[in-house]
Amino acid sequence: MNWYPLKxxxxxxxxxxxxxxxxxxxxxxxxxEGIIAETWEISDYRDTTGTVTNGSLKGKTLHELTLAHPDELVGKDWRGPHFPLLEKFIDASHMLPVHLHxxxxxxxxxxxxxxxxxxAWHILWAAPGATILAGLKGEFSRSQLFDAFVAQDYDSVMCRYPIQAGDTxxxxxxxIHSFGPDALVFEVQQTSDLGQMVMPTDLYGRKHSEEExxxxxxxxxxxxxxxxxxxxxxxxxxSEGKNQRVVCCAGPYFALERxxxxxxxxxxxxPHRCITLSNVGEAVQLEFEGGTERLEKGESCILPAAIAPTxxxxxxSEASLIACYVPNLQQGIIEPLRAAGYSDQQIQALGEVSLL
Known part of the structure; x- marks a missing residue:
């Protein structure tokens, strides 16, 4: 099979x-029309698995292809119950629930x-003064946290940070975390939708009973x-010639680059990994063995592991893309960043990067 960029x-x-x-x-x-809180661009989570919209595999689901062609699609010798990455655009015009996974x-x-x-969240746009909540300020007892969450006094126990476009x-x-209001975010994650929320309403604004x-x-x-x-x-x-890539975060489950x-x-x-591209700038042309594809602003695709150079x-004059993949941390992250002169401390700050 001649593999190609999958939309x-x-x-x-x-x-x-x-x-x-x-x-x-x-x-x-x-x-x-109406509220669009999230678009799941790359997903193989249960009934949200994406369907291919282009080329010879049009009509096949990502789940079908992942199970039938794991080596060619995801990466050589990879096996798993679903495609390993789930990626979204998230509109945080209003504050997300305080929650954890x-x-x-x-x-x-x-x-x-x-x-x-x-x-991981990559900030595409944030209004002046936009913030996130992430993690705890210190050590708290269970009862202290429970009381703070019932009082909806999140700042008393959680860290709040300012954000701007380009942050990850x-x-x-x-x-435990939240973000918004006034932010537009790209999120990459493990393929899961598990979550626990501490707020008095659900994701659609419906109020819980006190017991619930x-x-x-x-x-x-x-x-x-x-x-x-x-x-x-x-x-x-x-830097690669006149082009620039920013390694925004990395860990055992994914890396994200801009x-x-x-x-x-x-x-x-x-051959050992695929890569996803999400276009957050003007259109780009993808030329590959056997054809071409145009990736418009706001579109995403998968470059399968078995695809020829693209x-x-x-x-x-300029294109802006988000690239995500499951990394070999030593070869794909640590070695090139060390070679570029970055310290181990800077590399570790990208996420969960073990230098052992």
Whole structure:
């Protein structure tokens, strides 16, 4: 099979925290009217798995292809129950719920799921004064946290950080967090939708009973972790000719890079991993063995592991892309960043990067 860039249908969620930033600010096309809180650009989570919209595999689901062609699609010798990355655009016009996601151990032990949900947010746009909440300020007893969440006094126990476009925040499973209002975010995560919220309403603004609300807080406290300090990071820059890539975050589950291209870029073949591209700038042309594809603003695609080298060509003076992949941390992250002169401390600040 001649593999090519795979475009997928996007799954839409209409949560109460969204408005119209994704079509109106990002420029993503063909979305319905009303609130668009999230578009799941790359997804193989249960009934949200994307369907291929282009080429010879049109009509196949990402789940079908992942199970039938794991070596060619995801990477040589890779096996798993689903495609390993889930990626979204998120409209945080209003504040998201304060919540956390299970880590791998908790997902298996409590929920019977194959993995938890570590995630990262890349800030595409933020109004002046926009902030995030991530992690705890210090050590608190369970009762102190419970009382703070019932009082909705999140700042008394959680860290708040200012954000700006270009920041990335790496958030392991178990770390309590929120972001918004007034932000547009790209999120990459493990393929999971596990979550525990501590707020008195659900994702659609419906009020919980007091009993249900308090039970949710206790469930979140059962899964809470405090091992990692999530904070905004501007990333580490690497130049390739006139083009620039910023390694924004990295860990065992994913790496996220922001590419700024002012001249054509050749993405080589990566037999051991695929790569996803999400276009947050003007259209680019993708030229590959056997054809071409145009990736418009707000569109995403997968470059399969078995694809031949792909030429990515800006159609204007500058292109802006987000690239995500499951990294070999030593070869793909640590070695090139050390070679560029970055310290081990700077590299470790990208996320969960073990230097052993």
């Amino acid at each position: 997928l249908t996007a799954h839409i969620r209409h949560y109460v925290f969204g408005e119209r930033l994704i079509p109106e600010h990002l420029g993503k096309r063909d979305l319905p 299970a880590d791998d151990e908790t997902a298996a032990r409590i929920h019977g799921e194959p993995n938890g949900k570590t995630e 925040i790496y958030v392991p499973g178990g770390i 609300w308090h039970a949710n807080i206790n469930a979140a406290l059962d899964e809470l972790r405090t091992h990692y300090n999530s904070h905004p990071n501007s990333g580490l820059r690497l 590419w700024t291209l002012t001249e054509p870029h050749v993405e080589p073949s990566h 030429h990515i060509i800006p159609t204007t």
